[in-house]
Amino acid sequence: MGPRVDAVLSDEALPARTSVVVIGGGIIGVSTALFLAEKGIPVVLCEKGRIGAEQSSRNWGWTRVMGRDPKEIPLGLESLKLWRRMNEITGAETGFRQCGIVYTCDTAKEVADYEAWLEHARAFQLDSRLLAPDEIEGVLPGAARKFAGALHTPSDGRAEPAKAAPAIAEAARARGAVILTACAVRGIETKAGAVCGVVTERGSIGCDSVVLAGGAWSRLFCGNMDLNLPTLKILGSVMRTEPLAGAPEVSAGGSDYAFRKRLDGGYTVVRRNASVAEIVPDSFRLMPDFMPALVRQWKELRLRVGGRFMTEWNVPKSWAMDQPSPFEQVRVLDPAPNGRLIEQGRDNLARAFPAFANMRVAESWGGLIDVTPDGVPVISPVAAMPGFFLATGFSGHGFGIGPGAGKMMADMVAGDPSVIDPTPYRFARFARM
Numbered sequence: 001m002g003p004r005v006d007a008v009l010s011d012e013a014l015p016a017r018t019s020v021v022v023i024g025g026g027i028i029g030v031s032t033a034l035f036l037a038e039k040g041i042p043v044v045l046c047e048k049g050r051i052g053a054e055q056s057s058r059n060w061g062w063t064r065v066m067g068r069d070p071k072e073i074p075l076g077l078e079s080l081k082l083w084r085r086m087n088e089i090t091g092a093e094t095g096f097r098q099c100g101i102v103y104t105c106d107t108a109k110e111v112a113d114y115e116a117w118l119e120h121a122r123a124f125q126l127d128s129r130l131l132a133p134d135e136i137e138g139v140l141p142g143a144a145r146k147f148a149g150a151l152h153t154p155s156d157g158r159a160e161p162a163k164a165a166p167a168i169a170e171a172a173r174a175r176g177a178v179i180l181t182a183c184a185v186r187g188i189e190t191k192a193g194a195v196c197g198v199v200t201e202r203g204s205i206g207c208d209s210v211v212l213a214g215g216a217w218s219r220l221f222c223g224n225m226d227l228n229l230p231t232l233k234i235l236g237s238v239m240r241t242e243p244l245a246g247a248p249e250v251s252a253g254g255s256d257y258a259f260r261k262r263l264d265g266g267y268t269v270v271r272r273n274a275s276v277a278e279i280v281p282d283s284f285r286l287m288p289d290f291m292p293a294l295v296r297q298w299k300e301l302r303l304r305v306g307g308r309f310m311t312e313w314n315v316p317k318s319w320a321m322d323q324p325s326p327f328e329q330v331r332v333l334d335p336a337p338n339g340r341l342i343e344q345g346r347d348n349l350a351r352a353f354p355a356f357a358n359m360r361v362a363e364s365w366g367g368l369i370d371v372t373p374d375g376v377p378v379i380s381p382v383a384a385m386p387g388f389f390l391a392t393g394f395s396g397h398g399f400g401i402g403p404g405a406g407k408m409m410a411d412m413v414a415g416d417p418s419v420i421d422p423t424p425y426r427f428a429r430f431a432r433m
Contacts, residue, residue: 001334001365002053002054002057002058002332002334002365002366002367003057003058003161003162003240003363003365004162005050005051005052005053005057005162005165005166006052006162006163006166006167007050007166008025008050008051008052008166008169008170008179008181009181010179010180010181010182010183011173011178011179011180013178014180014183014200014202014203014205015044015178015205016204016205016206017197017205017206017207018042018043018044018178018205018206018207019036019041019042019043019207019208019209020036020041020042020043020044020207020208020209020210020211020413021043021044021045021046021185021198021205021207021209021210021211022036022043022044022045022046022210022211022213023046023185023198023210023211023212023213023214023221024045024046024047024212024213024214024215024217024218025045025046025047025049025050025051025052025053025165025169025179025181026052026054026055026056026165026213026215026398026402027052027056027161027164027165027168027398027399027402027403027406028056028213028215028391028392028394028398028402028405028406028409029045029047029211029213029391029406030045030051030052030165030168030169030172030406031168031402031403031405031406031407032211032213032391032405032406032409032410032413033045033169033172033177033179033406034089034168034169034171034172034175034177034406034410035406035407035409035410035411036172036177036410036413036414037172037175037176037177038175038410039410039414039416040176041410041413041414042176043172043176043177043178044177044178044180044205044207045169045172045177045178045179045180046180046183046184046185046198046200046205047179047180047181047182047183048182048183048184048185048217048327048328048331049181049182049331049332050181050182050331050332051165051166051169051179051181052161052162052164052165052166052169053332054215054216054332054333054367054368055215055216055236055367055368055369055370055398055399056161056164056165056215056398056399056402057161057162057165058161058236058238058365058366058367059161059236059238059367059396059398059399060238060258060260060268060270060399061095061158061159061160061161061260061262061268061399062101062156062157062158062251062260062399062400063079063080063083063096063156063157063158063159063399063400064076064101064153064156064157064400065077065080065121065124065126065128065153065155065156066101066103066126066128066151066153066156067103067114067117067151068397068401069375069376070120070121071376071424071425072376072377072397072401073120073121073124073126074124074404074419074420074421075401075404075405075408075420076400076401076404077124077404078403078404078407078408078419078420079400079401079402079403079404079405080155080156080157081404082403082404082407083096083157083159083403084096084098084157086159086164086167086168086403089168089171090167090168090170090171091171091174092163092167092170092171093160093163093167093263094159094160094163094164094167094168095158095159095160095163095164095262095263096157096158096159096164097157097158097159098154098155098156098157099156099157099158099249099250099251099260099261100139100152100153100154100155100156100157100250100251101152101153101156101157101250101251101252101253102131102136102139102140102150102151102152102250102251102252102253103150103151103152103252103253103254104136104140104143104145104147104149104150104252104253104254104255104352105147105148105149105150105151105255106145106147106148106254106255107148108148110148110149110255111130111148111149114130114149114151115130117151118130118151126153126155127153127154127155128151128152128153129151129152130149130150130151130152131149131150131151131152132149133146133147133148133149135150136149136150139152139250140248140250140252141248142246142247142248142353142354142355143352143353144351144352144353144354145254145351145352145353147254156251157251158251158260158261159399160262160263161399163263164399168403180200180202182331183200183201183202184200184201184325184327184328185198185199185200185221185327186198186199186200186201186319186321186323186324186325186327187199187224187225187319187321187325188210188225188385188388189204189321190385193385193386194385194386194387195207195208195209195210195385195386195387195388196208196387198210199321199322201324201325201328208387209387209388209389209413210387210388210389211389211390211391211409211413212388212389212390212391212392213391213392213409214392215370215392215394215398216231216233216333216368216369216370217327217333218231218370218390218392218393219231219282219370220315220317220326221327222390223317223318224317224318224319225385227382227384227385228430229378229390229392229393229427229430230286230289230290230372230373230430231370231371231372231392231393232277232280232282232283232286232290232370232371233278233280233368233369233370233371234275234276234277234301234368234369234371234396235275235276235277235278235335235337235338235366235367235368235369236270236275236366236367236368236369236396237270237271237276237337237338237339237341237342237345237364237365237366238268238269238270238337238342238364238365238366238367239268239269239270239337239342239345239346239361239362239363239364239365240262240266240267240268240269240361240362240363240364241266241267241269241356241359241360241361241362242266242359242360242361242362243264243265243266244265244266244267244355244356244358244359245265246355247259247261247267247353247355247356248261248353248355249261253272254272254348254352255272255273256271256272256273256274256344256345256348257269257270257271257272257345257348257349257352258270258272258345259349259356266362267356267359269345269346269349269356269359270341270345271341271342271344271345271348272345273299273300274300274302274341274344275300275301275302275369276301276302276304276338276341277301277302277303277304278303278304278305278306278308278309279303279304279305279309280308280309280312280313281309281312281313282312286373289373289430290373292373293371293373293374293375302338302341308335333367333368334365334366335366335367335368336366337364337365337366338366339364342361342364346359346361369395369396370392370393370394370395371393371395371396372393372395372430373430374429375395376393376395376424376425377391377392377393377394377395377397377398377401377405377425378390378391378392378393378425378426378427378430379391379405379408379409379412379422379425380412380422380425380426380427380428381412381427382427383427383428389409389412389413390427391405391406391409404420408420408422
C-alpha cells in the first residue's frame with residue numbers, strides 16, 4: 001500500500017448543478033477547486049477514490065524552482081509564493097519548510113550543465129548559485145563523497161505530500177466547494193458541442209465547465225471522448241526511513257540518490273535519475289511522440305515488459321455513461337515499488353553521507369507518474385469542446401508546482417488574467433501535423 005494519507009470525508013449530497021466540476025482529487029485538482037472557491041465560483045470536485053491517494057502523496061515532497069525547464073519556472077515561482085502561505089491558507093499543517101535544495105555534481109560536465117541552466121534562470125532573478133567544492137560542506141554537511149561542485153537554491157523547500165492535498169481540499173470545502181470521494185466521473189455531457197454537465201456513478205451534475213486533473217488516468221478519460229492526449233506512465237519508487245538524527249536539514253539530490261527530511265524526523269529517499277518505464281500498448285501508439293524524449297533520457301529509464309502490458313491491454317478504451325467505467329474498477333493505482341532501485345538509492349546515499357549508514361527503512365511504495373513528450377504539463381482549454389479544460393501531464397513535477405497550476409487554471413476557467421503566460425502549456429502543441 002502507499003503512504004498513509006490524511007483522510008478527507010466526502011460530502012453526502014450530489015448537487016444537481018454547479019458552475020465547474022473538477023475531476024481528480026490530487027494536488028492539481030484540489031488546488032484548482034480551492035482557487036475557484038476563493039473567487040466565489042460554485043465548484044464540485046469528484047474523486048473516484050480518495051483525496052491525494054495516488055501520485056500526489058507518493059512523490060518526493062520537494063517544492064522547487066531549481067533545475068526546472070525554463071517554461072516551468074514561472075509556475076514554480078508562483079507556487080513557492082503559495083507554499084510559503086499554505087499553512088495560513090488552509091489553517092492546517094502542510095509540512096512546508098523553506099529548507100533549500102542542493103544538487104551535487106560528480107563531474108565537470110554536470111557543473112557545466114547547471115551553469116547552462118543558470119543562464120536561462122537569470123531572467124527570473126532566482127537565488128540559485130553554483131557552489132565550489134570547498135563551499136559544499138557549509139550548506140550540505142557530512143558528505144564522504146568528493147563533489148566537483150553543486151547547485152544551491154536557498155528559497156526552495158519541502159512539504160508533506162500525505163498532508164498537503166487533504167488540507168487544500170478541506171480549505172476548498174471551507175470556502176464553499178463540494179468534495180465528493182468514491183465518486184467517479186464516467187464522462188462529459190455536451191449541448192451544441194459545448195460542456196453542459198458530467199455523468200458520475202452517482203448521477204448527473206449540470207455545469208458550464210469541466211477541469212480534468214486526472215493524472216495518470218487522464219489519457220484514458222480523453223480517449224473515450226476521441227481526444228488524443230499523448231501521455232505515458234512511468235513508475236517511481238520511494239522509501240521512507242524511521243526518525244534519524246544527525247542527517248542534513250537541506251534537501252539534496254546527486255547523480256544516484258536524493259533525500260528530504262520529513263516532519264516525523266525520518267527521511268524520504270530515492271534512487272535519483274532512474275525510473276521504470278513499462279512497455280504497454282500505448283508505448284507503440286505514442287512512439288512517434290516520445291521517441292525524442294526516449295533518446296534524451298535513455299540512461300535514466302529502465303524499460304520493462306511485465307504484467308502491466310496485459311493489464312492496460314484489457315482496460316476498455318470506450319464505455320457508455322450508463323455503465324460502470326474503468327475508474328470504478330480500480331479506485332487507486334497502487335503499483336509495487338521496484339525493490340532494486342529502492343536498495344540502490346539507500347546504498348548510494350549511505351556511501352555518500354555516513355549519517356545515513358544506520359537508517360532503518362520504515363516503508364516503501366510505488367507511484368505511476370503521467371509524463372508528456374516534452375516533460376511540460378498541459379494546462380489548457382480544449383478548443384474542440386468549449387468549457388472543457390485540461391490540467392494534467394505534470395511529468396513528476398505536479399506536487400511542487402501544483403498550487404500555482406491550480407491558481408492558473410482557476411483564472412483560466414473564470415476568464416480572469418493570469419500572472420503566468422499560458423502559451424507553453426497549451427494542449428494544441430501536441431497536434432500531429
